[in-house]
Amino acid sequence: MAVTVKIPTQLRSAAGGETEIEVELDGATVGEVLDALFERFGELRGRITEDGSLRRFVNVYVGGEDIRFGDGLDTSVPDGGEVTILPAVAGG
Amino acid sequence: MSPSGPEVIRQIRASVDEVDPADVRAELSANGTVLVDVREEQEWNVGHIPGAQHVPRGYLESRIEAAVPDRDTHVVLYCASGQRSALAAHTLTELLGYRHVRSMNGGITLWKDRGYDVEVPHALSAEQRERYSRHLLIPEIGAEGQQKLLDAKVLLLGAGGLGSPTALYLAAAGVGTIGIVDNDVVDLSNLQRQVIHNTPRIGTPKVDSAEEAIHELNPDVKVVKYPVRLDASNVMEILEGNDVIVDGLDNFPTRYLINDASVRLGTPVVSASILGFDGQLSVFAPGDGPCYRCLYPVPPPAELAPSCGANGVLGVLPGTMGLLQATEVVKLIVGAGEPLIGRLLLYEALGATFTELKVRRDPACPICSRDPKEISDEETGVFPDYEAFCAAAG
Numbered sequence: 001m002a003v004t005v006k007i008p009t010q011l012r013s014a015a016g017g018e019t020e021i022e023v024e025l026d027g028a029t030v031g032e033v034l035d036a037l038f039e040r041f042g043e044l045r046g047r048i049t050e051d052g053s054l055r056r057f058v059n060v061y062v063g064g065e066d067i068r069f070g071d072g073l074d075t076s077v078p079d080g081g082e083v084t085i086l087p088a089v090a091g092g
Numbered sequence: 093m094s095p096s097g098p099e100v101i102r103q104i105r106a107s108v109d110e111v112d113p114a115d116v117r118a119e120l121s122a123n124g125t126v127l128v129d130v131r132e133e134q135e136w137n138v139g140h141i142p143g144a145q146h147v148p149r150g151y152l153e154s155r156i157e158a159a160v161p162d163r164d165t166h167v168v169l170y171c172a173s174g175q176r177s178a179l180a181a182h183t184l185t186e187l188l189g190y191r192h193v194r195s196m197n198g199g200i201t202l203w204k205d206r207g208y209d210v211e212v213p214h215a216l217s218a219e220q221r222e223r224y225s226r227h228l229l230i231p232e233i234g235a236e237g238q239q240k241l242l243d244a245k246v247l248l249l250g251a252g253g254l255g256s257p258t259a260l261y262l263a264a265a266g267v268g269t270i271g272i273v274d275n276d277v278v279d280l281s282n283l284q285r286q287v288i289h290n291t292p293r294i295g296t297p298k299v300d301s302a303e304e305a306i307h308e309l310n311p312d313v314k315v316v317k318y319p320v321r322l323d324a325s326n327v328m329e330i331l332e333g334n335d336v337i338v339d340g341l342d343n344f345p346t347r348y349l350i351n352d353a354s355v356r357l358g359t360p361v362v363s364a365s366i367l368g369f370d371g372q373l374s375v376f377a378p379g380d381g382p383c384y385r386c387l388y389p390v391p392p393p394a395e396l397a398p399s400c401g402a403n404g405v406l407g408v409l410p411g412t413m414g415l416l417q418a419t420e421v422v423k424l425i426v427g428a429g430e431p432l433i434g435r436l437l438l439y440e441a442l443g444a445t446f447t448e449l450k451v452r453r454d455p456a457c458p459i460c461s462r463d464p465k466e467i468s469d470e471e472t473g474v475f476p477d478y479e480a481f482c483a484a485a486g
Contacts, residue, residue: 006440006447009368010392019443057392061449069452084447086438088388089365089372090347091405092254092340 001025001079003033008086014043030060031073033083048085059086105178108185109194113203116168116196125166128159129200130180135172137215141203144170149180156184163190170196170203214239220312224266237426238266242312244425247271247334249322249350251298253410254340254364254417256288261418263306263313267425270306271316273330274298285407322346324473327353336421339363340414344391349473351376351384356464356472360431362420364413369406369441371413374432374451375420378460381433386454391475409441 003023007015015021025036038045048058053073060067061084067075077083095103119125120143129140130149140146145159149171160167167190169177177195184190196203204210216224216235220242227233233241246267248255251274262270276298278289286298293301299317306313318330331337331353339361341347347363354361360377363384376383416437423429438447455461459471 009370019440056390057388059388064447064449066450066452084438084449086372086436086449087392088344089367089370090342090344090391091365091367091403092250092252092342092410 001028003077003080004082005033005037006082006084009089010087011044011047011085014047015041028076028078029073030062030067030075030077030083033077034060034073057087059088060084061086101175101179104182105175105195108178108181110174110178110197111168111194112197113206113208116170116203117208119166119168123166125168126160128156128167128169129171130169130177131171131200137213139200139210139212141170141200142209142211149176152180152183153188156188156190160190163188164192165190166192166194168194168196171199173199173201175199214243216242220266223310223312227265232428233422233426237428240425240427241266241422242268244336245269245271245334246336246338246421246425247273247331248338248340249273249346250340250342251286251288251302252276252282252340252342253285253366253405254414255338256286256302257411257414258338258340258418258421259288259302259306260309261415262421263310265418265422266310266312267421268312269314269316271318271330271334272299272302273318273320273322274302275319275321285405285410287411322349324349324469327472328356328469331357331359334359336424337361338417338421340410340417345473345475347384348391348475352459352467352472352474354378355383355460356467358464360424362417362424362432364417366405366409366413368404369409371409371416371439371441373413373416373420373437373439374435375424377424377431377433378464382451382453383457383460385459386457387436387451389454389457406441409439412439412441 005021005023007019007021023033023036025032049055054060062075062077063081120127127141127144129136129144129146132148136146147155147159169180171177174195174197181193181195184193224238227238228235244267246262248259248270251259251272259270278294278296278298278301280294282289288305289301297319299319303315303317306315320326327349337354337359339347339350355378358378360375362375364371364373420432423431434451436449436451
Protein backbone atom coordinates (compact mmCIF):
# COMPACT_ATOMS: atom_id res chain seq x y z
CA MET A 1 0.00 0.00 0.00
CA ALA A 2 0.99 3.67 -0.27
CA VAL A 3 1.05 6.20 2.55
CA THR A 4 1.92 9.91 2.54
CA VAL A 5 4.28 11.06 5.28
CA LYS A 6 4.42 14.80 6.07
CA ILE A 7 7.88 15.97 7.08
CA PRO A 8 8.32 19.06 9.31
CA THR A 9 10.78 21.85 8.54
CA GLN A 10 13.34 20.64 11.08
CA LEU A 11 13.65 17.20 9.45
CA ARG A 12 13.53 18.12 5.78
CA SER A 13 17.29 18.37 5.38
CA ALA A 14 17.44 14.70 6.43
CA ALA A 15 14.66 13.81 3.99
CA GLY A 16 16.01 15.13 0.72
CA GLY A 17 14.35 18.51 1.28
CA GLU A 18 10.86 17.07 0.73
CA THR A 19 7.76 18.31 2.60
CA GLU A 20 5.83 15.10 1.78
CA ILE A 21 7.10 11.62 1.01
CA GLU A 22 5.11 8.80 -0.56
CA VAL A 23 6.03 5.49 1.08
CA GLU A 24 5.25 2.10 -0.49
CA LEU A 25 5.12 -0.78 1.97
CA ASP A 26 3.61 -4.18 2.71
CA GLY A 27 2.81 -3.48 6.38
CA ALA A 28 -0.03 -1.55 7.91
CA THR A 29 1.25 0.12 11.11
CA VAL A 30 2.96 3.40 11.93
CA GLY A 31 6.12 1.48 12.93
CA GLU A 32 6.22 -0.21 9.53
CA VAL A 33 5.60 3.07 7.70
CA LEU A 34 8.50 4.67 9.59
CA ASP A 35 10.79 1.69 8.89
CA ALA A 36 10.04 2.02 5.17
CA LEU A 37 10.81 5.75 5.46
CA PHE A 38 14.11 5.10 7.29
CA GLU A 39 15.21 2.66 4.58
CA ARG A 40 15.20 5.57 2.17
CA PHE A 41 16.36 8.30 4.56
CA GLY A 42 18.58 6.65 7.16
CA GLU A 43 19.37 9.87 9.02
CA LEU A 44 15.72 10.24 10.04
CA ARG A 45 15.82 7.10 12.19
CA GLY A 46 17.86 8.67 14.98
CA ARG A 47 15.95 11.94 14.75
CA ILE A 48 12.55 10.32 15.25
CA THR A 49 13.18 7.12 17.20
CA GLU A 50 15.47 5.95 19.96
CA ASP A 51 16.03 2.24 20.65
CA GLY A 52 13.07 1.36 18.50
CA SER A 53 10.61 3.71 20.28
CA LEU A 54 9.41 7.15 19.32
CA ARG A 55 11.42 9.94 20.93
CA ARG A 56 9.21 11.61 23.53
CA PHE A 57 9.24 15.05 21.94
CA VAL A 58 8.11 13.85 18.52
CA ASN A 59 4.38 13.67 17.90
CA VAL A 60 3.05 11.38 15.17
CA TYR A 61 -0.49 11.60 13.82
CA VAL A 62 -2.45 9.23 11.63
CA GLY A 63 -5.43 10.83 9.95
CA GLY A 64 -5.22 13.73 12.41
CA GLU A 65 -5.14 11.54 15.57
CA ASP A 66 -2.13 11.47 17.91
CA ILE A 67 -0.83 7.88 18.10
CA ARG A 68 0.10 8.42 21.77
CA PHE A 69 -3.64 8.16 22.43
CA GLY A 70 -3.94 5.18 20.07
CA ASP A 71 -1.68 2.12 19.91
CA GLY A 72 1.62 3.97 19.56
CA LEU A 73 3.80 2.55 16.81
CA ASP A 74 1.30 -0.32 16.43
CA THR A 75 -1.44 2.12 15.37
CA SER A 76 -2.76 0.98 12.00
CA VAL A 77 -2.49 3.13 8.90
CA PRO A 78 -4.98 2.74 6.06
CA ASP A 79 -3.95 2.50 2.41
CA GLY A 80 -3.74 6.08 1.10
CA GLY A 81 -3.52 7.36 4.68
CA GLU A 82 -1.56 10.35 5.91
CA VAL A 83 1.08 10.24 8.64
CA THR A 84 2.22 13.59 10.08
CA ILE A 85 5.47 13.87 12.02
CA LEU A 86 5.49 16.91 14.28
CA PRO A 87 8.06 18.16 16.76
CA ALA A 88 7.27 21.26 18.86
CA VAL A 89 8.30 24.63 17.43
CA ALA A 90 8.92 27.71 19.55
CA GLY A 91 9.68 30.38 16.97
CA GLY A 92 7.71 33.59 17.22
CA MET B 93 -63.12 71.41 13.86
CA SER B 94 -60.44 68.89 14.84
CA PRO B 95 -59.05 69.19 18.36
CA SER B 96 -55.53 70.63 18.82
CA GLY B 97 -52.54 68.39 19.58
CA PRO B 98 -52.30 69.46 23.23
CA GLU B 99 -56.03 68.81 23.62
CA VAL B 100 -55.68 65.24 22.23
CA ILE B 101 -52.77 64.58 24.57
CA ARG B 102 -54.80 65.95 27.51
CA GLN B 103 -57.73 63.68 26.64
CA ILE B 104 -55.53 60.62 26.26
CA ARG B 105 -53.70 61.28 29.51
CA ALA B 106 -57.07 61.56 31.24
CA SER B 107 -58.08 58.15 29.89
CA VAL B 108 -54.85 56.30 30.72
CA ASP B 109 -54.03 54.82 34.12
CA GLU B 110 -51.08 56.68 35.60
CA VAL B 111 -48.86 55.49 38.41
CA ASP B 112 -46.41 57.25 40.72
CA PRO B 113 -42.66 56.34 40.56
CA ALA B 114 -42.73 55.29 44.22
CA ASP B 115 -45.40 52.66 43.47
CA VAL B 116 -43.51 51.48 40.36
CA ARG B 117 -40.38 51.03 42.42
CA ALA B 118 -42.23 48.98 45.03
CA GLU B 119 -43.96 46.84 42.36
CA LEU B 120 -40.74 46.11 40.48
CA SER B 121 -39.11 44.51 43.47
CA ALA B 122 -42.30 42.64 44.39
CA ASN B 123 -43.93 41.03 41.35
CA GLY B 124 -43.90 40.40 37.61
CA THR B 125 -44.59 43.92 36.39
CA VAL B 126 -42.66 44.68 33.21
CA LEU B 127 -41.22 48.16 32.89
CA VAL B 128 -40.77 49.50 29.37
CA ASP B 129 -38.80 52.59 28.39
CA VAL B 130 -40.39 54.11 25.25
CA ARG B 131 -37.83 56.88 24.69
CA GLU B 132 -35.36 57.19 21.80
CA GLU B 133 -32.11 55.25 21.76
CA GLN B 134 -29.87 58.20 22.62
CA GLU B 135 -32.04 59.00 25.68
CA TRP B 136 -31.87 55.35 26.80
CA ASN B 137 -28.09 55.39 26.40
CA VAL B 138 -27.72 58.35 28.75
CA GLY B 139 -29.35 56.33 31.53
CA HIS B 140 -32.44 54.22 32.23
CA ILE B 141 -34.22 52.47 35.07
CA PRO B 142 -32.48 49.19 35.98
CA GLY B 143 -34.37 46.16 34.69
CA ALA B 144 -36.39 48.13 32.14
CA GLN B 145 -36.90 46.92 28.59
CA HIS B 146 -36.33 49.33 25.75
CA VAL B 147 -38.99 49.72 23.05
CA PRO B 148 -38.86 53.18 21.43
CA ARG B 149 -42.33 54.57 20.82
CA GLY B 150 -41.67 54.73 17.07
CA TYR B 151 -41.24 50.92 17.06
CA LEU B 152 -43.93 50.17 19.65
CA GLU B 153 -46.33 48.23 17.43
CA SER B 154 -43.59 46.16 15.77
CA ARG B 155 -41.46 45.34 18.82
CA ILE B 156 -43.67 45.23 21.92
CA GLU B 157 -44.63 41.58 21.43
CA ALA B 158 -40.99 40.53 21.57
CA ALA B 159 -40.60 42.37 24.89
CA VAL B 160 -44.04 41.55 26.35
CA PRO B 161 -45.58 38.53 24.62
CA ASP B 162 -48.51 38.03 27.05
CA ARG B 163 -51.29 40.63 26.85
CA ASP B 164 -52.29 39.95 30.47
CA THR B 165 -48.87 41.05 31.76
CA HIS B 166 -48.87 44.15 33.97
CA VAL B 167 -46.94 46.73 31.99
CA VAL B 168 -45.68 50.12 33.12
CA LEU B 169 -44.39 52.49 30.43
CA TYR B 170 -42.18 55.48 31.05
CA CYS B 171 -40.54 58.25 29.07
CA ALA B 172 -38.89 61.52 30.13
CA SER B 173 -41.92 63.25 31.66
CA GLY B 174 -44.93 60.95 31.28
CA GLN B 175 -46.40 62.31 28.04
CA ARG B 176 -45.04 59.94 25.39
CA SER B 177 -45.56 56.99 27.72
CA ALA B 178 -49.24 57.97 28.12
CA LEU B 179 -49.68 58.04 24.35
CA ALA B 180 -47.90 54.69 24.06
CA ALA B 181 -50.10 53.23 26.83
CA HIS B 182 -53.15 54.37 24.89
CA THR B 183 -51.84 52.56 21.78
CA LEU B 184 -51.11 49.34 23.69
CA THR B 185 -54.52 49.33 25.33
CA GLU B 186 -56.75 50.52 22.52
CA LEU B 187 -55.02 49.12 19.42
CA LEU B 188 -53.01 46.11 20.63
CA GLY B 189 -55.30 44.76 23.33
CA TYR B 190 -52.95 44.84 26.33
CA ARG B 191 -55.20 44.74 29.40
CA HIS B 192 -53.03 46.09 32.25
CA VAL B 193 -51.03 49.05 30.97
CA ARG B 194 -50.10 52.10 33.01
CA SER B 195 -47.93 55.13 32.38
CA MET B 196 -45.43 56.37 34.97
CA ASN B 197 -46.28 59.90 35.98
CA GLY B 198 -43.40 62.39 35.77
CA GLY B 199 -41.24 59.92 33.80
CA ILE B 200 -37.60 59.22 34.53
CA THR B 201 -37.14 62.89 35.42
CA LEU B 202 -39.29 62.52 38.54
CA TRP B 203 -37.73 59.08 39.20
CA LYS B 204 -34.29 60.69 39.29
CA ASP B 205 -35.52 63.61 41.40
CA ARG B 206 -36.59 61.10 44.00
CA GLY B 207 -33.03 59.76 44.04
CA TYR B 208 -33.90 56.30 42.70
CA ASP B 209 -31.32 54.14 40.85
CA VAL B 210 -30.47 54.80 37.22
CA GLU B 211 -28.33 52.51 35.13
CA VAL B 212 -25.96 54.11 32.65
CA PRO B 213 -25.03 51.62 29.93
CA HIS B 214 -21.77 51.70 28.05
CA ALA B 215 -22.63 53.18 24.73
CA LEU B 216 -20.54 53.60 21.64
CA SER B 217 -19.80 57.23 20.80
CA ALA B 218 -20.70 58.57 17.36
CA GLU B 219 -17.04 58.27 16.38
CA GLN B 220 -16.88 54.67 17.60
CA ARG B 221 -20.04 53.81 15.67
CA GLU B 222 -18.30 55.08 12.56
CA ARG B 223 -14.90 53.49 13.31
CA TYR B 224 -16.40 50.06 14.05
CA SER B 225 -19.30 50.29 11.58
CA ARG B 226 -18.20 47.18 9.65
CA HIS B 227 -18.24 45.21 12.91
CA LEU B 228 -21.65 46.59 13.83
CA LEU B 229 -22.99 45.31 10.51
CA ILE B 230 -22.17 41.67 11.25
CA PRO B 231 -24.60 40.10 13.70
CA GLU B 232 -21.92 37.86 15.29
CA ILE B 233 -20.29 41.05 16.63
CA GLY B 234 -22.74 43.97 16.52
CA ALA B 235 -22.84 46.69 19.21
CA GLU B 236 -22.77 44.12 22.02
CA GLY B 237 -19.71 42.33 20.66
CA GLN B 238 -17.95 45.60 19.98
CA GLN B 239 -18.55 46.65 23.57
CA LYS B 240 -17.05 43.32 24.71
CA LEU B 241 -13.98 44.03 22.58
CA LEU B 242 -13.67 47.53 24.06
CA ASP B 243 -13.95 46.10 27.58
CA ALA B 244 -11.48 43.26 26.90
CA LYS B 245 -7.95 42.92 28.20
CA VAL B 246 -5.57 40.96 26.00
CA LEU B 247 -1.94 40.28 26.85
CA LEU B 248 0.54 39.81 24.01
CA LEU B 249 3.67 37.87 24.86
CA GLY B 250 6.22 39.25 22.47
CA ALA B 251 6.00 42.19 20.06
CA GLY B 252 7.94 40.32 17.41
CA GLY B 253 6.96 38.44 14.28
CA LEU B 254 3.66 37.07 15.59
CA GLY B 255 2.91 39.85 18.09
CA SER B 256 3.26 42.65 15.53
CA PRO B 257 0.37 41.79 13.20
CA THR B 258 -1.72 40.51 16.12
CA ALA B 259 -1.30 43.80 18.00
CA LEU B 260 -2.15 45.91 14.96
CA TYR B 261 -5.34 44.04 14.12
CA LEU B 262 -6.52 43.73 17.72
CA ALA B 263 -5.95 47.47 18.11
CA ALA B 264 -7.86 48.15 14.90
CA ALA B 265 -10.67 45.87 16.12
CA GLY B 266 -10.97 48.01 19.25
CA VAL B 267 -9.66 45.67 21.96
CA GLY B 268 -9.72 48.14 24.83
CA THR B 269 -6.59 47.13 26.71
CA ILE B 270 -3.56 45.52 25.08
CA GLY B 271 -0.68 44.51 27.33
CA ILE B 272 2.67 43.87 25.66
CA VAL B 273 5.53 41.92 27.24
CA ASP B 274 8.86 42.36 25.44
CA ASN B 275 12.27 43.45 26.70
CA ASP B 276 13.90 43.77 23.28
CA VAL B 277 14.68 46.82 21.15
CA VAL B 278 13.81 47.21 17.47
CA ASP B 279 16.56 45.90 15.20
CA LEU B 280 16.95 46.37 11.45
CA SER B 281 16.72 42.59 10.94
CA ASN B 282 13.26 42.59 12.59
CA LEU B 283 11.67 44.78 9.95
CA GLN B 284 11.38 42.02 7.30
CA ARG B 285 8.34 40.76 9.29
CA GLN B 286 7.67 42.78 12.48
CA VAL B 287 5.35 45.27 10.82
CA ILE B 288 4.32 47.19 13.93
CA HIS B 289 7.85 48.67 14.07
CA ASN B 290 9.52 50.86 11.45
CA THR B 291 12.89 52.14 10.27
CA PRO B 292 12.91 55.44 12.24
CA ARG B 293 12.25 53.48 15.46
CA ILE B 294 15.30 51.18 15.18
CA GLY B 295 16.94 51.09 18.61
CA THR B 296 13.66 51.97 20.42
CA PRO B 297 12.27 49.50 22.97
CA LYS B 298 9.71 47.32 21.20
CA VAL B 299 7.00 48.08 23.77
CA ASP B 300 7.37 51.84 23.08
CA SER B 301 7.48 51.36 19.32
CA ALA B 302 4.36 49.16 19.43
CA GLU B 303 2.54 51.63 21.68
CA GLU B 304 3.23 54.46 19.23
CA ALA B 305 1.90 52.45 16.28
CA ILE B 306 -1.20 51.35 18.20
CA HIS B 307 -2.08 54.88 19.32
CA GLU B 308 -1.69 56.21 15.80
CA LEU B 309 -4.04 53.50 14.58
CA ASN B 310 -6.64 53.66 17.36
CA PRO B 311 -6.60 56.08 20.31
CA ASP B 312 -9.37 54.01 21.99
CA VAL B 313 -6.78 51.40 22.97
CA LYS B 314 -4.95 51.53 26.27
CA VAL B 315 -1.48 49.99 26.03
CA VAL B 316 0.13 48.48 29.12
CA LYS B 317 3.86 47.99 28.66
CA TYR B 318 5.99 45.31 30.32
CA PRO B 319 9.61 45.80 29.15
CA VAL B 320 10.71 42.71 31.07
CA ARG B 321 11.59 39.09 30.50
CA LEU B 322 8.93 36.72 31.80
CA ASP B 323 10.15 34.43 34.53
CA ALA B 324 8.75 32.46 37.43
CA SER B 325 8.95 35.50 39.70
CA ASN B 326 6.74 37.80 37.60
CA VAL B 327 4.58 35.56 35.39
CA MET B 328 1.54 35.21 37.66
CA GLU B 329 1.40 38.93 38.38
CA ILE B 330 1.68 39.92 34.70
CA LEU B 331 -0.80 37.34 33.38
CA GLU B 332 -3.46 37.89 36.04
CA GLY B 333 -6.51 39.96 35.12
CA ASN B 334 -6.32 39.36 31.39
CA ASP B 335 -9.18 37.82 29.39
CA VAL B 336 -6.99 36.22 26.73
CA ILE B 337 -3.24 35.61 26.47
CA VAL B 338 -1.56 35.55 23.07
CA ASP B 339 1.58 33.45 22.92
CA GLY B 340 4.01 34.49 20.21
CA LEU B 341 7.11 33.63 22.22
CA ASP B 342 10.39 32.58 20.68
CA ASN B 343 11.56 29.99 23.20
CA PHE B 344 10.40 26.80 24.89
CA PRO B 345 11.05 27.55 28.58
CA THR B 346 8.77 30.60 28.52
CA ARG B 347 6.09 28.70 26.58
CA TYR B 348 5.96 26.06 29.33
CA LEU B 349 6.04 28.81 31.97
CA ILE B 350 3.06 30.71 30.57
CA ASN B 351 1.18 27.47 29.97
CA ASP B 352 1.46 26.51 33.60
CA ALA B 353 0.60 30.01 34.83
CA SER B 354 -2.43 30.26 32.52
CA VAL B 355 -3.74 26.89 33.73
CA ARG B 356 -3.44 28.15 37.31
CA LEU B 357 -5.30 31.35 36.39
CA GLY B 358 -7.85 29.65 34.11
CA THR B 359 -7.05 32.05 31.26
CA PRO B 360 -7.19 30.88 27.62
CA VAL B 361 -4.01 31.09 25.54
CA VAL B 362 -4.03 31.56 21.78
CA SER B 363 -0.73 30.00 20.81
CA ALA B 364 1.19 30.07 17.55
CA SER B 365 4.70 29.23 16.46
CA ILE B 366 6.61 29.56 13.21
CA LEU B 367 9.70 28.17 11.56
CA GLY B 368 10.80 28.44 7.98
CA PHE B 369 7.64 28.07 5.92
CA ASP B 370 5.65 26.24 8.61
CA GLY B 371 3.25 27.58 11.21
CA GLN B 372 1.28 25.97 14.05
CA LEU B 373 -1.77 27.36 15.82
CA SER B 374 -4.01 26.22 18.67
CA VAL B 375 -6.15 27.56 21.52
CA PHE B 376 -5.43 26.19 24.99
CA ALA B 377 -8.48 26.86 27.18
CA PRO B 378 -7.99 25.57 30.73
CA GLY B 379 -10.87 23.32 31.74
CA ASP B 380 -12.34 23.19 28.22
CA GLY B 381 -9.49 21.47 26.43
CA PRO B 382 -5.90 20.34 26.51
CA CYS B 383 -2.95 22.50 27.53
CA TYR B 384 0.42 23.01 25.86
CA ARG B 385 1.97 20.21 27.93
CA CYS B 386 -0.74 17.78 26.75
CA LEU B 387 0.35 18.52 23.18
CA TYR B 388 4.09 18.61 23.83
CA PRO B 389 4.89 16.79 27.10
CA VAL B 390 8.61 17.44 26.74
CA PRO B 391 10.53 19.96 24.64
CA PRO B 392 12.78 18.71 21.86
CA PRO B 393 16.54 18.60 22.39
CA ALA B 394 18.71 21.34 21.05
CA GLU B 395 19.28 19.90 17.58
CA LEU B 396 15.54 19.73 17.00
CA ALA B 397 14.69 22.99 18.76
CA PRO B 398 16.07 25.64 16.48
CA SER B 399 14.73 28.44 18.64
CA CYS B 400 17.73 29.49 20.68
CA GLY B 401 19.93 30.48 17.77
CA ALA B 402 19.14 32.49 14.65
CA ASN B 403 16.77 30.79 12.26
CA GLY B 404 15.20 31.74 9.02
CA VAL B 405 11.53 32.42 8.53
CA LEU B 406 9.51 33.62 5.57
CA GLY B 407 8.65 37.23 6.47
CA VAL B 408 4.98 36.87 5.49
CA LEU B 409 4.47 33.71 7.58
CA PRO B 410 4.18 35.39 11.02
CA GLY B 411 1.67 37.73 9.37
CA THR B 412 -0.50 34.78 8.33
CA MET B 413 -0.18 33.01 11.68
CA GLY B 414 -0.45 36.19 13.78
CA LEU B 415 -3.71 37.12 12.07
CA LEU B 416 -5.11 33.64 12.60
CA GLN B 417 -4.27 34.23 16.28
CA ALA B 418 -5.98 37.63 16.25
CA THR B 419 -9.06 36.00 14.71
CA GLU B 420 -9.21 33.41 17.52
CA VAL B 421 -8.81 36.19 20.11
CA VAL B 422 -11.76 38.13 18.71
CA LYS B 423 -13.87 34.95 18.55
CA LEU B 424 -13.11 34.15 22.20
CA ILE B 425 -13.99 37.68 23.33
CA VAL B 426 -17.28 38.01 21.48
CA GLY B 427 -18.18 34.32 21.86
CA ALA B 428 -18.61 33.70 18.13
CA GLY B 429 -17.95 30.52 16.18
CA GLU B 430 -15.89 27.48 17.11
CA PRO B 431 -12.59 28.34 18.75
CA LEU B 432 -9.57 26.21 17.86
CA ILE B 433 -9.70 24.32 21.18
CA GLY B 434 -8.42 20.73 21.06
CA ARG B 435 -7.28 21.22 17.50
CA LEU B 436 -3.88 22.07 16.07
CA LEU B 437 -3.82 23.85 12.73
CA LEU B 438 -0.69 23.47 10.61
CA TYR B 439 0.01 25.82 7.73
CA GLU B 440 2.69 24.88 5.23
CA ALA B 441 3.34 27.86 3.02
CA LEU B 442 5.39 26.19 0.28
CA GLY B 443 2.68 23.69 -0.52
CA ALA B 444 -0.07 26.15 0.46
CA THR B 445 -1.71 23.45 2.61
CA PHE B 446 -3.57 23.51 5.92
CA THR B 447 -3.69 20.36 8.08
CA GLU B 448 -5.85 19.96 11.18
CA LEU B 449 -4.75 17.58 13.94
CA LYS B 450 -6.63 16.59 17.10
CA VAL B 451 -5.12 17.54 20.44
CA ARG B 452 -6.40 15.47 23.33
CA ARG B 453 -6.36 16.30 26.98
CA ASP B 454 -3.73 14.08 28.60
CA PRO B 455 -5.26 12.48 31.72
CA ALA B 456 -1.70 12.17 33.07
CA CYS B 457 -0.73 15.78 32.26
CA PRO B 458 1.55 16.99 35.09
CA ILE B 459 -0.19 20.38 35.11
CA CYS B 460 -3.74 20.51 33.75
CA SER B 461 -4.88 17.17 35.16
CA ARG B 462 -4.55 18.68 38.65
CA ASP B 463 -6.52 21.14 40.73
CA PRO B 464 -5.08 24.50 39.61
CA LYS B 465 -5.02 25.72 43.22
CA GLU B 466 -2.59 22.95 44.13
CA ILE B 467 0.07 23.95 41.58
CA SER B 468 2.81 25.84 43.41
CA ASP B 469 5.13 28.59 42.21
CA GLU B 470 8.02 26.13 42.38
CA GLU B 471 6.30 23.77 39.93
CA THR B 472 5.33 26.50 37.47
CA GLY B 473 7.31 26.40 34.24
CA VAL B 474 9.59 23.58 35.32
CA PHE B 475 11.84 22.87 32.39
CA PRO B 476 14.61 20.31 32.38
CA ASP B 477 18.09 21.69 32.31
CA TYR B 478 17.55 24.73 30.14
CA GLU B 479 21.00 26.27 30.34
CA ALA B 480 22.62 23.12 28.98
CA PHE B 481 19.86 22.92 26.39
CA CYS B 482 20.58 26.35 24.94
CA ALA B 483 24.34 26.01 25.26
CA ALA B 484 24.12 22.88 23.10
CA ALA B 485 22.00 24.74 20.57
CA GLY B 486 24.68 27.38 20.27
